Amino acid sequence: MSKLKPLMDSFGRRITYLRISVTDRCNLRCVYCMPEDGISLLNHDEVISYEDILRLVGILSNHGVNKIRITGGEPLVRKGLTGFIENIGRIKGVEDISMTTNGILLERYASELYNAGLKRINISLDSLKEDRFNKITRIGNLKDVLTGIKIAKKTGFNPVKINTVLIKGINDGEIIDFVNFAKEFELNLRFIEYMPIGGNIADAVLSKEIEEKIKSEFDDFSLIAGSQANNADNKDGGSAAGVADKAEVYNSVSRSFGFKDGKAVIGFISPLSEHFCGDCNRLRLTASGDLRPCLFYDNEYNIRYILKENGDEAVFEKISDIIKLKRFKHSFNEKAKKQESLLWANDFMNGIGG
Ligand code: SAM
Ligand code: SF4
Numbered sequence: 001m002s003k004l005k006p007l008m009d010s011f012g013r014r015i016t017y018l019r020i021s022v023t024d025r026c027n028l029r030c031v032y033c034m035p036e037d038g039i040s041l042l043n044h045d046e047v048i049s050y051e052d053i054l055r056l057v058g059i060l061s062n063h064g065v066n067k068i069r070i071t072g073g074e075p076l077v078r079k080g081l082t083g084f085i086e087n088i089g090r091i092k093g094v095e096d097i098s099m100t101t102n103g104i105l106l107e108r109y110a111s112e113l114y115n116a117g118l119k120r121i122n123i124s125l126d127s128l129k130e131d132r133f134n135k136i137t138r139i140g141n142l143k144d145v146l147t148g149i150k151i152a153k154k155t156g157f158n159p160v161k162i163n164t165v166l167i168k169g170i171n172d173g174e175i176i177d178f179v180n181f182a183k184e185f186e187l188n189l190r191f192i193e194y195m196p197i198g199g200n201i202a203d204a205v206l207s208k209e210i211e212e213k214i215k216s217e218f219d220d221f222s223l224i225a226g227s228q229a230n231n232a233d234n235k236d237g238g239s240a241a242g243v244a245d246k247a248e249v250y251n252s253v254s255r256s257f258g259f260k261d262g263k264a265v266i267g268f269i270s271p272l273s274e275h276f277c278g279d280c281n282r283l284r285l286t287a288s289g290d291l292r293p294c295l296f297y298d299n300e301y302n303i304r305y306i307l308k309e310n311g312d313e314a315v316f317e318k319i320s321d322i323i324k325l326k327r328f329k330h331s332f333n334e335k336a337k338k339q340e341s342l343l344w345a346n347d348f349m350n351g352i353g354g
Contacts, residue, residue, distance in 0.1 A: 004063050006064040042288055067094075085097060107151055110148070124165075162190065224257060224258050
């Protein structure tokens, strides 16, 4: 079937990117993502089935959604993930599949995933010190993630991106260690501003502070021309060669910097200090099957029911209506400044997928 009308929000932004949280379960309990006792988890029959997700992706890909990210919870704890990824790759119109993982299970699954068609991976890592890593994740072992990163590189994933969240007084002293680590292993490191959901805004380390710190240590640390959030027009190579493919550097919500030796790309994702909403092309699917037009608003619409009751075109029309409710930008920082609650109704990041 040829491509039908595109999925478009009421501001004329085309939705081409679906982030799928395949589970709310996780083998870690990161302090900024989940409460210590864990959360009340979905029953198995409350989690959206792979069949439903595949049907949804098939419908959306027909209308221009071509980029898929698998996330969670920890996606690798859901059974059958490799086969699911393989099936997503078979859907016509899907051009790009990536995954965000904490890396703990990569030693076991990296080559299986790669053979299933996953070629790009983001691994979250918030400390290079064993005891601190354990404190942040509450139960994790650093060496498992480091092994996962090395194996991901060796397997051929490209790029391997590292997602790092800094929290004041906890791991913000490791900025330069992280840069050196990225250079040593030729990684694409992205500092994500901590979103203090239910926490304190003062704990966030803003991108500008991190950028200044790196500049003070590395003379050749410079912005990759045109890498400003969502600027897909300027495809000048800059110093990103070898670490990330160019389209990826230029078409993301991060601002990217490089070094003369081209050994690492350092990106900044700044939901607090900068709006990256302007060109937002995303839609999120939660583990319970709720479509979420924006990470920062808890408007959700359950797709499982819609899929059950409707044919493909009717499903698309209903999703189109949902997309029309997408707001132009989030008010997360305004809320934070006024010290209003940032907590979403019943949600933690593990269910939505970050
Ligand atoms: N379990 C996987 C992982 O940790 O990579 C995937 C899910 S996790 C929710 C996705 C991303 O969200 C991770 O990179 C994590 O660091 C980030 N994240 C979670 N809570 C956050 C918060 N409060 N502020 C900023 N980033 C957060
Ligand atoms: Fe799990 Fe990822 Fe959340 Fe950490 S950030 S608790 S690894 S879902």
